[in-house]
Amino acid sequence: MTNHRIRDDYQSVRKYSEELCAPLETEDYVPQPVPFVSPPKWHLAHSTWFFETFILKQFKAGYREYDPEFNYLFNSYYNNIGDRTLRTDRGNVTRPTIKAVYAYRQHVDRCMEELLETETDDNTLSLIRLGLHHEQQHQELLVTDIKYILGHNPLFPVYREGHNLLAGKNTETGFLKASEGIYDIGFTGNDFCFDNELGRHKVFLHDFEISKSLVTNAEYLEFMNAGGYSDFNLWLDEGWSWLNENNIQSPMYWHHIQGEWYYYTLAGLQKVDPDAIMGHVSFYEAAAFAQWKQMRLPTEFEWEIASVNLDWGQRWEWTNSAYLPYPGFSKAPGAVGEYNGKFMVNQMVLRGASVATSPNHARRTYRNFFHAHERWQYTGIRLVK
Missing domain, CATH: 1.20.120 (Four Helix Bundle (Hemerythrin (Met), subunit A))
Structure with missing residues (x-):
């Protein structure tokens, strides 16, 4: 450089x-x-x-x-x-x-x-x-x-006209098959990466199929209309407590107005587009939806090896992997070492990127991480069976 x-x-x-x-x-x-x-x-x-x-x-x-x-x-x-x-x-x-x-x-x-x-x-x-x-x-x-x-301003002001980052739609359908085997995980090369991507290592994965598309608003509305937010059988215990303590009944920014669903976008309040990719859900909601569909979320390793053949970057995608260090990980000395390592507890990994991610900042090995209840980021759901 x-x-x-x-x-x-x-x-x-x-x-x-x-x-x-x-x-x-x-x-x-x-x-x-x-x-x-x-x-x-x-x-x-x-x-x-x-x-x-x-x-x-x-x-x-x-x-x-x-x-x-x-x-x-x-x-x-x-x-x-x-x-x-x-x-x-x-x-x-x-x-x-x-x-x-x-x-x-x-x-x-x-x-x-x-x-x-x-x-x-x-x-x-x-x-x-x-x-x-x-x-x-x-x-x-x-x-x-x-x-x-x-x-959260009661007037729902417009940030920028026409700047609805929730408008994107899927370009593919169906499932991608991945074969059982041993795969290399983690960053390799001479370009930039964060330290939590280092420690390239091998993992064994069983056969799995991963969706080529992210969950849409229409699919998530089916979950809501089927009582997804009221059936405790679908939820992790901690998620069920979170839902009830905070009276959660829909993704963040959704509002039920005169019998119709609207959501706030940076272009202002708009009707929910059923065909658009759903966003702003927590890990708890993602896991409950996957349970309702009788599927699951991918692990971060499954996501990484499948991403070569996936269209990704519309939403940060929740995985079923806890945010933990890779083999051989060590923090750099001093303040720079505080950047990632000290947060490796009680958080879940998200993979990919989102419509809000800056240009030239996305990588297949990028490990984003948030607490399971967070949903103000542009988060979404991709399912595995």
Whole structure:
């Protein structure tokens, strides 16, 4: 990776974050309606803090922190870096203003440009590459957090006209057969990957058939109309408790209005399209639907070996695999080692990518992970029999 190539990528990625925020009003940058959603302003600042903290302060001679308080405000979960504001308090940070955050981004971008004009070693370039993929992760979170903020506004405001990311449809039907055998799993090659994809290893898989299509709204409505949300026999015990405690009766963003189902999209409130691919369900809902269909979710290993012949990328697809380390996994020393490893407990793996995933950020070996009840991401269901 050369300085010239990574400089172009840096400019492109940083510009895209700001393009995602272009439709927002000033007031949209600040709200944090629930703890798992971060304000857009925080995302813009945190992704900038990453470059300042891990790159500029380490490798740019004479660099001085833009504002020492920003380390406390915009550190996310890196204990090695120091104290930080509580995640639940991110929406309380009305100051610095969004204008100040954009000034912070401009300052860091200017210093990064200067750094990339000098001879840069491979270690520094690798960290910059990590920072770019980190920002791309936050770009997807920007999309989904903005949707949550606007989608829980009682007026259901439009983020951008015509920007309905739920409109996609399947291109194939039927099932793909995979033969019993031993398969290699995990990343290989010289391109970028996260550390949780490393540790290429062999797994044995039995024969299975995996759906070429993702579950549609029409299929999921059949489940709902058949009493899927009221039949405890379909649900994992923990999922049944979650459903009842939170009065869950449909995917997130669905609203039953005058006898018809609508859902909130970034283009505003629209009637549910029965032919479109369903989205915004938890692992619990995905598992219950699979039980109702007398099928199951794929393991992440089944998904990876089948994905070569699948059309994927519309939704993050729940798998039946817990998020655990691959053989030989070891965390990098220091703060960078906190990136993935410490989250390998009580979470489920999702594979693929979604309509909100940033360009050039998807890989067959990518291991996304969320708690089983989370559903504000563009999640979907692919079945196995």
